[in-house]
Amino acid sequence: MSAVVSLSNVHKSFGAVQVLRGVSFEVGPGEVVAVIGASGSGKSTALRCINALETVDSGEITVCGHKVHDPALDRRALRRDVGIVFQSYNLFPHLTVAQNIMLAPTCVKDMGKAEARKLAESVLARVGLSEKADNYPEQLSGGQQQRVAIARSLAMQPKLMLFDEVTSALDPQLTGEVLRVMEDLARGGMSMILVTHEMAFARKVASKVIFMHQGKVWETGPGAMLDDPQTQELREFLHNGL
Template sequence: MNPLLRLDSVYKSYGDEEVLRGVSLDMEVGDVEVVVGPSGSGKSTLLRCVNRLTEIDDGDIYLDGDRVTAPDTDVNELRRDVGMVFQDFNLFAHKTALGNVTLGLRRVRGMGKAEAREKAMEHLDQVGLGDQADSYPAELSGGQKQRVGIARALAMDPKLILFDEPTSALDPELIGEVTEVMRDLASGGMTMLVVTHEMTFAREAASTMTFLDQGEIVERGPPEQLFDRSERKRTREFLSRITARHGDAQP
């Protein structure tokens, strides 16, 4: 069987700067892959290549056996299959929570108003925001905004959701409500590729953790391997720095 996502020796440069230098990884359905690494190591670039927000220079990416990086790939179709949750939420300020979630259903999926509304409500309920459907982003906390962002991604029934530092813009006391929703998704079998500094989430929810440094995978394996028995100095040093800053990852 094909992996759900396959990155095969992906290279990406900006000018002279090699940002991804031969990144390969496979994810199966239901996997939660957490990617960590220093600022500038290529984490966001890696995610953006998967839904073709960024074009790669060499290598291949496959989703469910289809070559994402083929010139004739329907990028709109790809982005229906690959949801994305952004650090800064990317909500439309002039639309309610409900309006933000129904937008893609109406425009991209072509659903009628009533059907889109019903589906959007289902996913707002799923993230615990059924009672905030009519609120505008300005009336929501950061944690609530990000949960709307997650509901919006879920509503498209994606095969995979990419998360790029979904809690980095949040006040510390609001992080938990978002990681809790993400944990629920993970245990519900959603396939997720997550860049995050939340090491408690990584330890508890990740099936695999990848440490990316200077565009290369330094180490990849079960979270316990990286946290507790890494033989690589770079991994140990990075994780001890990040856990000191973002809370420990003890079970």
């Protein structure tokens, strides 16, 4: 089976700062890839390039058959296949939880209101928030808001989910409830790339861990790699994390 995501020698600079310096990796169907690394190592930028939120300077990115590096890329078609969840949730504050979820299916897929509402209820059940459908985001805890954001992405039935430090703004207890939802998704066979600082989670759930350092893929391996780092940089990174 062909890869869901493949990056090949991707370069990206912001002004004079080279953020990605030849990044290559692949994500197979149903694979869960955890990208770890220090701040500024380029991991979030790599994730944003995959979703065309940033354009690459050189190199190739293919996502679910879309050539993301191609200037003629159909971004809306790409986004129909890729869901992304952000660190700051980015829910729409003036809409209820259900309306947040229904917006894209009704706008993008021309789904009827009633059908969209049913869909919203089913994805909310998956993240354990059925009873919050008619609440507004500000009435929810951070963990609940993040689960709604995940549900909102799931409603578009993406083939790939991207998670950009989704638990970084949460305390340990709320982090746990969000990670459980992500673990369920992984078990359900969703292809996922997560940029994370949760090493225990990466070790347990990821089928592949990618350690980024200075804009490059420094070390790759299964979750167990974190117990037996091969490079000095990963050893230091893991050590400082403790």
